[in-house]
Amino acid sequence: MSAPTGITRATLLKDLRLEWRSKDAINSMLFFSLLVVVVFSFSFDPNAEESRRIAGGLIWVAILFAAIVALNQTWAREIRNQVLDAYRVSPAPANSLFLAKAIGNFIFVSVLEALMTPLFVVFYQLRPLGPVWQLLIVAALGTWALVVNGTFFAAMSLRTRSREIMLPLLLFPISIPALLGMVQATTNILTGEGARVWIALLLSYDLVFTTACLILFETVLNAE
Amino acid sequence: MNGYLIAAYTATWIIHIAYLLTLVSRYSRLKREIEELKKK
């Protein structure tokens, strides 16, 4: 196995193992996600006809908020143990670290989605009229769009005052096209309309920004 | 002339002038700091 993929895999497995052992972050995040779904259900009456039509948007906004909380602690462990300084002086490519973090966040947020989505379906009595497998594709592409930029901006926010607010402040504007795509694709699939253009948009968005993150992460990592 | 028209043109110039005023105040503050530095 080549060195970069080896590093990615090793870092990823380490992160997953640490999360699994401590279970602190996972448990509190899961409970937070549950709370978000319940609060939304109180705010947007699930019985009203309009709410079923905006359920797609509600799910993704809920996921977005949960993801922000998860993304904010992406680099916390690395900062505490001065891992980033060690990484800067090592010959290892910065990409590998970024990819490991991004994939880790992707898995983490996907677990949260796996909890939140059934709850939404139950609370809002959702019955998708379109193909469900397309929903999985939208979920994957949409989550990756949020996570890849989120991991990158989390690294950028490390050296700012008000670190926690900086991440959503940077992430939200850039994510707007992707958010529009995710929400419209989900809504269209739920109502049985075509979502192909939105899925194509999400796919190209993911390709462009993953490339940009991989190229530019080294610069951000080395920024003092 | 239309009230909305006047409002739009006025708003434009208010925004421009407000920005220019911030530049002026930042410049005078800088001048003060330069004077202080020169004294030392």
Next chain:
Amino acid sequence: MKKAFPILGILTAIVLSYALYQALVVAPTEQTMGEVQRIFYYHVTSAWTAFILFFINFIASVQYLCRSNSGTDRIASGVAIAVGAIVVAAAFFTPVPSGVRPSAVATTGLLITGLYFLIHSRFSRADTDVLAMVSAEVGVVFCTIVLVTGPIWARPVWGIWWTWDMRLTSTLVLWLIYVSYLVLRRFSSSGETPLLAATLAIFGALCVPFVYFSIWFFRTQHPQPVIGGGGSIDPRMMHVLLINWLAFSCFAFLICWSRYRLEKLQREVEQAQAMESLTQSSRSPR
């Protein structure tokens, strides 16, 4: 250079006044909307100016990132030439949307490349960072004007302040992206703020096509009244529009120049202050 400033200032003021006169008096009154339509001359020119400034921010950010070593610098210069060439070729070999002259597209292509090399020659690498900041800031000012005049125009014409139409919504997202850029600059405590800001600027610029496409497609699915109307423009109105654009471009240039000088002066002062506290602390007894 400094002596030119007051002269240019007076000239710009004259052109702005003339443009205002043209917009309010000379330009023909629009049939359906009436006098309110004249807002168009300030609304559209501010939008064009903002876009150009954001584009300058993009070029300056790219140069800041790429000019750190000669290899990437040459690649970036090559890309700038290639982009210009492609646009010029596209002007003559691909179908152009109606109402747009191929020569205008070709000129735009040449101007893009020209602008890149103009900035490359006139600004050192460190100065491109200052240019990036200045163009973003002034761009946000003009973008704010677009977002303020848009609703003021929409209200009498459509009865509502905001319609989530294609142009206003895209401008809003653009405004959000560049305000977040300015916030990063303000809140970053790193010594390498220029690098981080340049990176964010690249992300913002990459986002722009997605913003326009996604909102355009959304609007074709869910049509709404379009602020600013479509269709062709009366040539007399186009004439007034261009005069106002020229006036505001000169104005924007002067503002950017002032802001640029202010920023450079501020950085010098900060450096001097840092040196001062350094020598002070080494002098004071322990």
